[in-house]
Amino acid sequence: xxxxxxxxxxxxxxxxxxxxxxxxxxxGLARNEACLYVIDEHSLDEVRRAFIxxxxxxxxHVRSGQFVFSTSREAYLSSGAFEPRAMxxxxxxxxxxxxxxxxxxxxxxxxxxWVLGQGCGCGQIVEYEALLSEFFPGSRASAICQYNRKRLGxxxxxxxxxxxxxxxxxxxxxxxxxxxxxxxxxxxGSPEQRVDWMIQQLQxxxxxxxxxxxxxxxxxxxxxxxxxELNTPLTSLKLHVxxxxxxxxRGDGVSLTRQKVTSxxxxxxxxxxxxxxxxxxxLDVSRIHAHKMELExxxxxxRELVEDVVDRISGEFTQIGVRLDVAPGPQMxxxxxxxxxxxxxxxxxxxxxxxxxxxxxxxEMAADGARVSLSVKDQGTGLREExxxxxxxxxxxxxxxxxxxxxxxGLYIAREIVQAHGGVISxxxxxxxxxTFTVSLPLGARA
Numbered sequence: 474x475x476x477x478x479x480x481x482x483x484x485x486x487x488x489x490x491x492x493x494x495x496x497x498x499x500x501g502l503a504r505n506e507a508c509l510y511v512i513d514e515h516s517l518d519e520v521r522r523a524f525i526x527x528x529x530x531x532x533x534h535v536r537s538g539q540f541v542f543s544t545s546r547e548a549y550l551s552s553g554a555f556e557p558r559a560m561x562x563x564x565x566x567x568x569x570x571x572x573x574x575x576x577x578x579x580x581x582x583x584x585x586x587w588v589l590g591q592g593c594g595c596g597q598i599v600e601y602e603a604l605l606s607e608f609f610p611g612s613r614a615s616a617i618c619q620y621n622r623k624r625l626g627x628x629x630x631x632x633x634x635x636x637x638x639x640x641x642x643x644x645x646x647x648x649x650x651x652x653x654x655x656x657x658x659x660x661x662g663s664p665e666q667r668v669d670w671m672i673q674q675l676q677x678x679x680x681x682x683x684x685x686x687x688x689x690x691x692x693x694x695x696x697x698x699x700x701x702e703l704n705t706p707l708t709s710l711k712l713h714v715x716x717x718x719x720x721x722x723r724g725d726g727v728s729l730t731r732q733k734v735t736s737x738x739x740x741x742x743x744x745x746x747x748x749x750x751x752x753x754x755x756l757d758v759s760r761i762h763a764h765k766m767e768l769e770x771x772x773x774x775x776r777e778l779v780e781d782v783v784d785r786i787s788g789e790f791t792q793i794g795v796r797l798d799v800a801p802g803p804q805m806x807x808x809x810x811x812x813x814x815x816x817x818x819x820x821x822x823x824x825x826x827x828x829x830x831x832x833x834x835x836x837e838m839a840a841d842g843a844r845v846s847l848s849v850k851d852q853g854t855g856l857r858e859e860x861x862x863x864x865x866x867x868x869x870x871x872x873x874x875x876x877x878x879x880x881x882x883g884l885y886i887a888r889e890i891v892q893a894h895g896g897v898i899s900x901x902x903x904x905x906x907x908x909t910f911t912v913s914l915p916l917g918a919r920a
Contacts (some may be wrong), residue, residue: 507571511583602636802838
């Protein structure tokens with residue numbers, strides 16, 4: 474969740490409740506946000522024990538003033554009756570006070586079972602939630618409104634789902650297709666606007682279906698390509714071993730010359746390096762997906778790294794007669810992970826060699842205040858517009874690039890490495906007119 478989010482949690486037991494609410498509040502505490510928990514008068518000890526059992530020193534945060542427990546009577550019913558607009562004003566005032574006090578933002582959550590009392594009607598809760606959906610977007614606050622399905626009637630749960638753009642149902646976070654805009658809920662929308670909304674919801678649902686279909690297709694294509702890419706070097710290695718075994722089995726020492734042994738070793742080494750790159754990419758994707766990729770930052774000159782990579786890879790360009798022009802920039806000293814940035818640059822240069830149609834490739838460096846950039850430009854096959862938006866995704870490859878092989882992982886890994894450094898990677902390209910990949914990195918150190 475981020476600032477501006479307004480979610481509802483519809484839960485049936487305390488496990489579902491705490492699995493959503495406690496991580497949400499704990500994240501706010503870690504981000505130096507003020508946290509307000511609106512609570513039933515009889516549940517304070519139970520809530521405290523739940524936080525403590527999940528490793529949150531809630532009492533310390535209460536003493537510091539960062540975390541506040543407030544009863545529904547103190548918050549929602551302070552005037553003796555529930556007034557939706559007054560409550561929204563209260564939340565806005567609390568958020569501003571928190572920010573003025575140096576907090577990064579404001580989070581609020583509460584058990585909404587108080588709506589069962591005499592001070593609130595179902596119509597008021599609908600109005601209140603609709604007003605919150607107007608208040609939160611663009612603000613420095615966020616909320617999870619908790620609704621116990623066993624204690625609240627179907628009419629309330631129905632209206633809750635109408636008034637929240639995102640719903641947490643058990644352990645699932647669901648974009649809410651039944652969400653209605655505040656104007657619609659408050660009776661301010663015209664029939665035409667309601668029709669527009671219904672069409673948008675249907676298109677949104679179909680868009681989600683298409684995205685899922687594409688993900689399944691990309692996965693299936695990846696499994697097919699991966700099988701081929703991994704089998705090719707393995708088959709070659711098997712043949713090399715068989716050839717060497719046959720030569721040794723003859724025992725006459727004639728067929729196994731030094732030249733033949735050297736040739737077998739060289740071919741074996743090439744296939745082993747190819748296999749190693751494939752496996753390394755798969756391991757990197759696994760680490761990234763598990764959020765276990767770590768950077769080893771060091772004080773270094775990016776220009777020296779570029780010169781070193783170019784020196785090592787230029788032989789591959791020369792071998793097939795492709796010119797690599799380098800325009801080195803000024804000295805660029807910062808804190809980066811050298812091996813990971815090497816990985817990014819080698820991937821971009823290898824792609825330009827693979828898809829550059831044998832034409833010259835340019836590598837340029839530039840510095841602009843607090844940022845530096847690396848650009849690799851080729852004049853090759855280029856990319857279609859629809860491919861440019863997805864080639865940085867896992868398992869995706871451009872249609873025009875599929876015959877050239879590869880697992881479709883390199884640019885995804887490069888993007889994740891660059892983003893981990895606080896940078897961005899982008900591409901400018903047109904089909905048949907080449908591509909320019911640009912990496913932009915901050916000069917400052919990053920934790």
